[in-house]
Amino acid sequence: MTASTAAAPASVPTGGCPFAHGAAPAPSAPNGCPVSHAAAAFDPFSDGYQQDPPEYVRWAREQEPVFYSPLLGYWVVTRYEDIKAIFRDNLTFSPSIALEKITPTGPEANAVLASYGFALNRTLVNEDEPAHMPRRRALMEPFTPEHLKHHEPLVRQLAREYVDRFIDDGRADLVDQMLWEVPLTVALHFLGVPEEDMDTLRQYSIAHTVNTWGRPKPEEQVAVAHAVGNFWQYAGQVLDKMRANPDAPGWMQYGIRMQKQLPEVVTDSYLHSMMMAGIVAAHETTANATANAMKLLLQHPSAWREICEDPGLIPNAVEECLRHNGSVAAWRRLATKDVSVGGIAIPAGSKLLIVTSSANHDERHFADADLFDIRRDNASDHLTFGYGSHQCMGKNLARMEMQVFLEEFTRRLPHMRLAEQQFSYVPNTSFRGPEHLWVEWDPTANPERRDPGARDGERAPVRIGEPTGHALTRPVVVERAEPVAEGILRLRLVAADGGTLPRWSPGAHIDVECGDTGLSRQYSLCGDPDDARAFEIAVLLEAESRGGSAWMHAHAREGARLRIRGPRNHFRLDEGAQGLVLVAGGIGITPISAMARRAQALGIPYELHYCGRRRSTMAMVDALRALHGERLHLHVGDEGGRLDLAELLRVPTPGTQVYACGPTRLLDALAARAAHWPEDSLRVEHFASTLGTLDPSQEHGFEAELKDSGLTIAVRPDQTLLQALRAANIDVQSDCEEGLCGSCEVAVVDGEIDHRDRVLTRAEREANRKMMSCCSRACGQKIVLQL
Incomplete structure (x- = not known):
């Protein structure tokens, strides 16, 4: 267990057990670890949990993300990555108890259930492999x-x-x-169940929920058991009616037809259990x-x-x-x-x-x-x-x-x-x-x-599946537009309705739509993350602009309305680093400046190196000097101040992370000079990439097995994995489609990957557990994905 919440420090390690074992006696978890006061008081049947579960366990999410509840006899897990990892591994973490009664019932209620022949077995929810x-x-x-x-x-x-x-x-x-x-009627139609007895079905559904996930009082358990027993018998009766007409529409009739093809897979007891569970799940x-x-x-x-x-x-x-x-x-x-x-x-x-x-x-x-x-x-x-x-x-x-x-x-x-x-x-x-x-x-x-x-106006068909991120924009207004260096325009964007904007963290970027041109460009946020009123970006007018930066300089004036997406962050600062070396080249100062501000606020030792050809082309120099003083090191090319990377990275410093953003030449040089540093000490963000360009004559096709979906799709030589997934109606988010942003990441279960992105670290590539579907491919003939 982690430290008790009663007097927890501001930052609590998530590994090991820093709880003071020699302190006052406390109940122990099954692993021998003391149970904190907050964990001992955890009660998911309390009004606090029922009204707002995330708020009720905020203390755990922030301080004690995995704890033992003596009241429930369960370990409670509260953080995203831990829970996602549990879902991924259904062999180590069996779903077999998903429908088990969380509150054991007494012998009288159990006898009632037995009298109805209640025998709810495995369903898709609680069944193990294979x-x-x-x-x-x-x-x-x-x-x-x-x-x-x-x-x-x-x-x-x-x-x-x-x-x-x-x-x-x-x-x-x-x-x-x-x-x-309405959902009950839709559920019945989907399952192929008759629509009679809707009120009774509603009560059955509630009773099943209480029986499985609730805490019925002893005097209520018998009534609940009768309702559940009736529900079980009703499900069986309906299933019998369906068997008489297996060609009728409905999921259960489909299951009956599949039973004839796969009698060992789709069994009688399984269909009866799914009949009952399906009504609850679908409704x-x-x-x-x-x-x-x-x-x-x-x-x-x-x-x-x-x-x-x-x-x-x-x-x-x-x-x-x-x-x-x-x-x-x-x-x-x-x-x-x-x-x-x-x-x-x-x-x-x-x-x-x-x-x-x-x-x-x-x-x-x-x-x-x-x-x-x-x-x-x-x-x-x-x-x-x-x-x-x-x-x-x-x-x-x-x-x-x-x-x-x-x-x-x-x-x-x-x-x-x-x-x-x-x-x-x-x-x-x-x-x-x-x-x-x-x-x-x-x-x-x-x-x-x-x-x-x-009332009867025509509506476009709904999107069935995840929404696409490209269709989702946020209106903003340019509150201020000012030149901050030669060819660089700094913009302050506020919500169109005058409200607040989402919080963001250093390294985050937004996508700005360039009017009706069809162009969209990414810009790193460079303002104050604590300013909820505005996003600030800096736009360099590229000499060989593909249209985006030219449009922004021409149209992003005070009062102009823009549409943006994000923010999102694939260049996140490690706030647990013991020290930071921050390197920016040219307009790459935008994300790095936000990181320097955050490092200062957290008290992390840092040094900020800012490189440019001429001082006149370097944005925000005066503001950076005022904020960072001697920690700021300017390296101006035409003043003879080139950054000596060999000296900067000569001696690896334990616990220090190097973050860099700038031209490819600078980032490649940094990678070469940091090769002797601990693995993944260097983290970079690139400006541009040609990795999304595909030459079919140089590629081979391969298969992608989608482990969760039970599908295997073919990826042609002239097709990216992302394109093949979309053709198979598999929703995968994407943005730049050039291997730069990380939006299209998919989890890899098996198969060697030809990594072509600019996102993953060296260790992540060697681990071979994820890939960018817009550009990376299989080295061999087949890969297995967690999709």
């Missing part, structure tokens, strides 16, 4: 985008009909009057997710107004809602062997509660993580759908439904607002959504009273 992937592959086809798009008309029709019922009332409980019943999570999203959007009126005015923002708004306040708060795993998580030794047989909602608020992965930002460029990195081989198969059905619901509400009730109310949740560790969501509006202001066509 059984899981063959079943997943066998049952996956109905979840592909090609098949899911056929359900969109039904979702739109239902959404319109249900809004019709209350649109003239001026007040509605969206949960009771729409958000439970309840989507209902809760949409309720959470509506609550969140109406609590942020500016975001609600923006998606009402621009429906193109809805797909990414859905992702940000799923990240910020998703319907899945946590999952569970079982350690099958002794293992270390976040530096903490966890014994074999231990149970883990992995709090995905906390991971979604981890500042290490999501900049300004608590900010609700519908333009967040990495919102779809959230872990609400899980990750890896057990990622939710129905994720794109849920996305599609949520998009349609938001389109319906924003078009027909843009003036909707939250009513005064107290929000309550069914107490459980994992699935959450408000039991009621009251909203109000003025019916006389309904758009369709002025325009009857507003």
Whole structure:
């Protein structure tokens, strides 16, 4: 365990056990490590956790990211990278307990379940290998985008009909009057289940959730058991009806047909369990997710107004809602062997509660993580759908439904607002959504009273899958534009609505769209990361401009409106470094200046070397000198002040990192001079690259096996891996497509990679665990990817 939160220092190591073992007696975890006071008090059934799980475990995320809960008997994991690593390794971290009752029931309730023949077995959620992937592959086809798009008309029709019922009332409980019943109806249609007994099914679904993830009181357990038993028997009866008509549409009928082809893979008991689990999975999570999203959007009126005015923002708004306040708060795993998580030794047989909602608020992965930002460029990195081989198969059905619901509400009730109310949740560790969501509006202001066509207006088909980052921009206004050196224009950009902008860290950049030219250019942020009002960039007018820098110098004047993407950071400063050598060449001073400012604020020893041909071409010299004094070293070429790299890097300094940005010649020279330094001491950012250029005559084709998707795709000699993935409808983000930005990174499971990017460090390339799909290729005939 890490140090107790009661008197934790500002920075707590995440490895080992700095807890004072000789201090006052404390309960111990199974590995013998003392349990801190905060860990001992952790209660996921408390109102604090139910109302806001990420906030409830903030202390853990920041100070004690892996801890043992004596109350639950589980290890609790709270950080993004730790949880993602657990999802990746489903052999060490078995999903077998995912549907196990977190609160054991008494003998009377167990007898009730037995009387109904309740025998919920393995499903796609809680099944181990080697059984899981063959079943997943066998049952996956109905979840592909090609098949899911056929359900969109039904979702739109239902959404319109249900809004019709209350649109003239001026007040509605969206949960009771729409958000439970519509996803349930869609789920039943998708599964091929009859629509009768909807109210009963709703109660069954709640009972199943409480039975598995909740803490029913002893006097409630028997009633819950009866409901679950009835649910089990109902699922079996429906399955029998389906067997009589296996050619009917529906996922369960598809499973019945697959059973004839693969009887050893798709068994009777498996179909019965999936029948019951599928109703819950396809219905309840989507209902809760949409309720959470509506609550969140109406609590942020500016975001609600923006998606009402621009429906193109809805797909990414859905992702940000799923990240910020998703319907899945946590999952569970079982350690099958002794293992270390976040530096903490966890014994074999231990149970883990992995709090995905906390991971979604981890500042290490999501900049300004608590900010609700519908333009967040990495919102779809959230872990609400899980990750890896057990990622939710129905994720794109849920996305599609949520998009349609938001389109319906924003078009027909843009003036909707939250009513005064107290929000309550069914107490459980994992699935959450408000039991009621009251909203109000003025019916006389309904758009369709002025325009009857507003109800049935044609809408473009929703995007099924992750939204593309290229379609997502943020409007900003140039507050100040001033020349700061020969050919260099410094711009201060503020939010178009006068609000705050996302926080960023040194090394981050934004992409600026150059009007209607179709061009987009990346610029490093060079202002103060603590200034939430503005982004500052410096633009060099390139002598051989491809159009971007020339457009910026001609059009980026005070008051001009621009559209940007980001910020994102693939050149992140290691704030744990013992010392820093910062080297900038020309306009490369932009990210390096922000790093120097941060190093000064943190008290990290640093020296800043700034190189330029002429002093007149070097930006921000006076400001840098005022801020950094003797730590700033100018190396001006025409003044005889060339930087002596051999001397600068002559003696490696333990714990010191070298960061550099500038022309390729400078960076290559630095790499040569730093070859005797410890591995990966040098980290660089390049200006430009030709690595995205492909010469088919010099390439060979190869296969890419997508481990999580169960697909194998062919990559032609004239095709990048990124292009092949997109052709197979696999969503991979990208930006520069020149091997510079790191946006298109994919995880490598097996196969040697021909790395051609300018992003990965030497150690990362040698580890061979990731690659840039826009430019890098397979050395051999096949690679295996974690996709």
